[in-house]
Amino acid sequence: MNDRYSRQMLFKPIGSKGQAKIREKHVLILGVGALGTHTAEMLVRAGVGKITLIDRDYVEMSNLQRQHLFTEEDAQKKWPKAEAAKARLQKVNHEVEIAAIVGHADASLLESLLQGVDLLMDGTDNFEARFLLNDLAQKYRIPYLFGSCVGSFGMAFTIIPGVTPCLQCLLKKLPLQGQTCDTVGIIEPTVQMVTAHQGAEALKILSGNIEAVRKAYVSFDLWHNEYVSLKADALKDSQCSSCGYNATYPYLQEETGLKVAVLCGRDTVQIRPTATKHLSLDDLAKQWRSAGFMVGGNPFLVSVVVEGKRMVFFQDGRALIHGTNHVDQARKMYHSFIG
Numbered sequence: 001m002n003d004r005y006s007r008q009m010l011f012k013p014i015g016s017k018g019q020a021k022i023r024e025k026h027v028l029i030l031g032v033g034a035l036g037t038h039t040a041e042m043l044v045r046a047g048v049g050k051i052t053l054i055d056r057d058y059v060e061m062s063n064l065q066r067q068h069l070f071t072e073e074d075a076q077k078k079w080p081k082a083e084a085a086k087a088r089l090q091k092v093n094h095e096v097e098i099a100a101i102v103g104h105a106d107a108s109l110l111e112s113l114l115q116g117v118d119l120l121m122d123g124t125d126n127f128e129a130r131f132l133l134n135d136l137a138q139k140y141r142i143p144y145l146f147g148s149c150v151g152s153f154g155m156a157f158t159i160i161p162g163v164t165p166c167l168q169c170l171l172k173k174l175p176l177q178g179q180t181c182d183t184v185g186i187i188e189p190t191v192q193m194v195t196a197h198q199g200a201e202a203l204k205i206l207s208g209n210i211e212a213v214r215k216a217y218v219s220f221d222l223w224h225n226e227y228v229s230l231k232a233d234a235l236k237d238s239q240c241s242s243c244g245y246n247a248t249y250p251y252l253q254e255e256t257g258l259k260v261a262v263l264c265g266r267d268t269v270q271i272r273p274t275a276t277k278h279l280s281l282d283d284l285a286k287q288w289r290s291a292g293f294m295v296g297g298n299p300f301l302v303s304v305v306v307e308g309k310r311m312v313f314f315q316d317g318r319a320l321i322h323g324t325n326h327v328d329q330a331r332k333m334y335h336s337f338i339g
């Protein structure tokens, strides 16, 4: 018996059979921030077979208060979150196969990664990405663990395609507390509470204890001492566009128009080229440095400061323009640097 997992195997509902099942499973975690780092660490320690981590951002000092796995050095080096998490997790458990993807998760990227995935974990910070995960879960019949937190408020819900309501069904009927930007801040125990729910549900599903899955939607406020557990079965909508009889999966439809987005509460605009580019970061850094700009970076990104605003470019042509919420201004800056 592998001593590493002995305590988990002593837990009767899992046992050696459940442990063997966990070992065979592949979990995709979208978003490697507060929620994603907690659940990733839990799953890696639990001995899951493989995890795929996807995140578009890099580590900053303001992340360290609640995002496990990251260090001051990661923030100083602006290391991409997916890569920083992978490096740390691989030290925790070398037996787990870990794939790190630095990029914006749109429908086509995610669909290309779903082969063999047994579970989708929500580590995102926005509802657009969550509805995308929700549609993928329904279309490919993969369980999806929704989780969300802001301030001291959190929510969690387990979505089993064909069995439970989906996120669309659920959120159509419930007040969307917590669907705000991260401008109101967050305390770390909120993250722990959401990921405790997500983590327990993951262990149930991965170890083959599907009957133990929680049927209720859970929300809580740790500061105001409130905990709500709401039976959700009746919320399933047979006309739902994501999980109904004639589902169209609206969030998987090809995006049209410019891929420019103001990132909620971040004072940052993200720009993605309509067709993926392959930037030579070294060449760009050299070119900009010789033009007199302040340039920084690492193997995954290059940053340049212009008029007090920091622009960060990734290999695939995506950019984060910090210090602005103005889409037009950001677009102009983007084009003036990489055309």
Ligand SMILES: [Zn+2]
Pocket: 165, 166, 167, 168, 169, 170, 237, 240, 241, 242, 243, 244
């Ligand atoms: Zn639905």
